[in-house]
Amino acid sequence: MAGLGAMMMMFLLLGGLVLVAAVVVIGIYNGLVGGRNQVDNAWSQIDVQLKRRHDLIPNLVETAKGYMQHERQTFESITQARSQAMGAKNVTEASKAEGALTDALSKFMLVVENYPDLKANQNFLSLQETLTSTENKIAFARQAYNDAVLNYNNKTQMFPSNIVAGMFNFTKRDFFEIESPAEREVPKVKF
Amino acid sequence: MWEQIRINKRNSMILLTAMAGLLLGLGGLLGYAFVGPQGVGVGILIAGGVWLLLTLISFSSGDQILLASSGAVEVTPEVHPMLFNIVEEMKIAAQLPAMPKVYIIPDPSPNAFATGRNPSKSAVAVTEGLLAKLNRDELQGVIAHEVSHIVHRDILFVTLAGIMLGTIVLLADVFLRGTMYGSHRRYSSRDNNNAQGLMIIIALVAAILAPLMAQILYFALSRKREFLADAGAVRLTRYPEGLASALEKISGSKIPMETANKVTAPMYISSPFRGAKANLFSTHPSAQQRIHVLRAMMHGANYQDYDQAYRSVTGKSGVIPAAALKESEAIPTRQADTRSEPQPQPAAKAQQRILFGDFIRKQQGFAFIDCPCGVKLKLPPNLPTSKVQCPRCKTVHTVTQS
Numbered sequence: 001m002a003g004l005g006a007m008m009m010m011f012l013l014l015g016g017l018v019l020v021a022a023v024v025v026i027g028i029y030n031g032l033v034g035g036r037n038q039v040d041n042a043w044s045q046i047d048v049q050l051k052r053r054h055d056l057i058p059n060l061v062e063t064a065k066g067y068m069q070h071e072r073q074t075f076e077s078i079t080q081a082r083s084q085a086m087g088a089k090n091v092t093e094a095s096k097a098e099g100a101l102t103d104a105l106s107k108f109m110l111v112v113e114n115y116p117d118l119k120a121n122q123n124f125l126s127l128q129e130t131l132t133s134t135e136n137k138i139a140f141a142r143q144a145y146n147d148a149v150l151n152y153n154n155k156t157q158m159f160p161s162n163i164v165a166g167m168f169n170f171t172k173r174d175f176f177e178i179e180s181p182a183e184r185e186v187p188k189v190k191f
Numbered sequence: 192m193w194e195q196i197r198i199n200k201r202n203s204m205i206l207l208t209a210m211a212g213l214l215l216g217l218g219g220l221l222g223y224a225f226v227g228p229q230g231v232g233v234g235i236l237i238a239g240g241v242w243l244l245l246t247l248i249s250f251s252s253g254d255q256i257l258l259a260s261s262g263a264v265e266v267t268p269e270v271h272p273m274l275f276n277i278v279e280e281m282k283i284a285a286q287l288p289a290m291p292k293v294y295i296i297p298d299p300s301p302n303a304f305a306t307g308r309n310p311s312k313s314a315v316a317v318t319e320g321l322l323a324k325l326n327r328d329e330l331q332g333v334i335a336h337e338v339s340h341i342v343h344r345d346i347l348f349v350t351l352a353g354i355m356l357g358t359i360v361l362l363a364d365v366f367l368r369g370t371m372y373g374s375h376r377r378y379s380s381r382d383n384n385n386a387q388g389l390m391i392i393i394a395l396v397a398a399i400l401a402p403l404m405a406q407i408l409y410f411a412l413s414r415k416r417e418f419l420a421d422a423g424a425v426r427l428t429r430y431p432e433g434l435a436s437a438l439e440k441i442s443g444s445k446i447p448m449e450t451a452n453k454v455t456a457p458m459y460i461s462s463p464f465r466g467a468k469a470n471l472f473s474t475h476p477s478a479q480q481r482i483h484v485l486r487a488m489m490h491g492a493n494y495q496d497y498d499q500a501y502r503s504v505t506g507k508s509g510v511i512p513a514a515a516l517k518e519s520e521a522i523p524t525r526q527a528d529t530r531s532e533p534q535p536q537p538a539a540k541a542q543q544r545i546l547f548g549d550f551i552r553k554q555q556g557f558a559f560i561d562c563p564c565g566v567k568l569k570l571p572p573n574l575p576t577s578k579v580q581c582p583r584c585k586t587v588h589t590v591t592q593s
Contacts, residue, residue: 045283126272132327133276140284140427 028164035152039173042145043091046176049137050085050098056134057082057105060127064108067118074111078104091174098138105131142176149173199344199416203351207246210355214238217398241358249354254306254314254346257353257458261304262450263294263316270550271295271543274322277331278315281338284427291315291341295547300446301325304458305337306350313341318448319547324440332424332434333441336460339423345416349458417460421481422497422511429492435485442478480505560588 061075068074081104085097109128118124153172156165164170215238222234248256258265268275275293282290287310294316296302301321307313315337317330325333340346425431441461451463461478487500498511549559549569556572564584577590 042286049283129273129276133273133280136276136280136331137283140280143284143429144286 024160025164028161029168032152032155032161032165032168032170035148035155036170038148039145039152042141042148043176046138046141046145049134049141050094053101053131053134053138054082054086056127056131060131063121063124063127064112064118067115067121068111071111074104074108078108091176095177102135105135146175146177149175196344199348203348206348206351206355210245210359211239211242213359214242245354245358249351250308253350253354254308254312257306257350257455258294258314258316260450261296261316261455262298263296264551264554265314266293266295266547266550270546271322273327274317274330274334277327277334278338280331281334281427284335285338285342287311287313287338287341289313291338295319295322296450297547297551298448298450299323300448300463301441301444302448302451302459302461302463303333303337304455304460305340305346306458307341307346308350309344309347310341313346315341319544320444320446321441322543324444325437328430328433329437329440331428332430332437333460335424335427336420336434338427339420340416342423343416343419345420353455353458418481418484418501419511421485422494425485425488425492425497426494431485431488431492435482438478438482438485442482558590560590562586562588 057078061078065075078101081097081101085094085101088094088097112118112128155161156170156172215235218234218236218238218241219231220234222230222232222237226233266274271293274295278291278293289311291305291307292314294314296316296318298318299320301318301324303315303317303321305313305315315334317333321330321333340349421434424434428434438461445465447465448459448463451459456463483504484497484500487504488496490496490499494511501511502508549557552569553559558570558572560568560570560579562568562581562584563586564581566581566583568579568581568588570579570590574590579588579590580586581588
């Protein structure tokens with residue numbers, strides 16, 4: 001009789017443990033799904049802004065062309081960078097191509113300084129504001145995306161959630177770093 | 192910032208409860224003063240009803256009331272594309288679930304505030320003076336500060352406090368007038384004259400004290416959150432100098448805000464009052480101190496960096512809640528933009544003002560006629576005549592409005 005009672009206790013204890021483990025796993029799993037959705041959502045935000053920038057460029061080039069006949073090379077590099085960025089297939093590729101496009105655009109903006117007529121054009125001014133804002137939105141969306149990725153990656157790599165992540169195949173995501181050759185060249189002032 | 196959000200939610204609850212106590216007490220006193228002991232129950236009941244109504248109103252449309260009382264006009268993106276762009280940038284940076292509504296206050300003094308119930312139903316309002324004085328980076332800093340208020344849930348608390356405080360001020364005012372009229376009745380009824388007289392004095396004191404107390408509570412709470420919103424703004428823009436120089440310009444302006452009053456004052460990014468009125472009840476930490484803290488942030492843009500700067504400038508213990516300080520990730524600040532920013536020309540700014548003026552006129556029912564000579568005729572509604580002559584080329588136009 002005593003043995004049966006002990007058996008019952010064992011079963012109850014085991015069942016309780018399994019239940020607790022299940023609840024913990026479900027909690028971690030939901031946290032991982034939430035993190036992954038946040039990453040996807042943040043990425044779609046970047047995507048929207050990148051597309052807007054791609055749509056903006058032909059307009060910008062068209063407006064500026066009349067004023068800047070001698071800058072064919074600048075226009076070509078922008079158009080080329082744009083088509084490369086539009087063809088990017090994954091986050092890493094997009095990082096590179098969008099970085100090149102950002103560079104080409106900021107070079108263009110420097111060249112614009114030499115054309116006061118263009119700078120006074122109302123249409124161009126409003127395009128310039130839209131472009132500045134789009135660049136900012138890309139930067140802020142990237143900020144939010146990278147925060148989300150860091151948060152999610154931490155979950156997939158830290159104990160104990162990494163066990164659940166391994167069980168259900170949650171893989172780590174890439175950061176979106178805009179790789180700008182120009183940015184790397186900027187001399188850093190050290191004190 | 193979860194800790195701060197929880198504190199704000201709790202404060203909202205405390206405020207509602209305290210306000211209920213205050214109103215019920217005042218109601219009871221009023222009942223006693225006007226009717227006598229049998230009036231206490233009725234007074235409390237009426238006050239309870241008023242409180243319930245107030246709570247419902249402040250939750251459902253408190254933001255609308257505050258916006259309307261400060262004369263803010265909701266605008267469309269065409270009226271000020273840059274302002275909309277900046278608000279959207281900050282919405283993206285803060286990952287707000289919805290775009291805040293954008294309002295412009297026709298006031299030459301530079302200032303701004305945010306209101307709303309929660310991050311999905313919020314609004315930011317800026318004055319015309321702010322738009323005229325600040326450049327893009329500075330405006331971004333101000334909007335980031337307001338969006339931080341939205342993220343920290345300061346907006347609901349401030350809205351509730353604004354409506355409640357406004358009501359107490361109003362009620363006390365009504366009551367003070369009421370006792371003056373009521374004095375006739377007091378002398379005609381001879382029984383328990385003394386007791387009622389005493390009660391009236393107590394009620395009078397309560398009526399004077401209540402708004403004062405409410406105001407002190409309101410002001411005490413609104414200082415720390417300004418520092419927190421500054422820290423949040425830097426975290427969003429990663430550019431402390433933008434907000435610092437904006438605050439410099441705002442606090443350096445000598446123009447007081449005409450549309451601000453003591454109820455709406457604590458909502459603004461910087462105190463809207465100037466001169467003697469500003470010192471009586473300071474609702475904001477000194478702008479100078481806030482600017483010093485922002486400029487002392489040399490290493491990075493996260494909450495730790497702000498806290499460190501705050502401690503080194505003020506010599507006090509930090510302002511940032513412990514939970515936010517745990518954030519370990521280092522966030523570098525952004526360098527000043529080297530590429531040319533579209534700095535609106537004076538002509539473009541004048542154009543902007545005209546656009547906003549026309550937007551308001553359109554809402555008021557004005558009719559517009561573009562004369563071939565280039566003059567734009569702006570006609571107020573309900574003109575007595577249907578023929579208008581252009582002041583420049585003398586062409587006569589027929590007005591087609593109803």
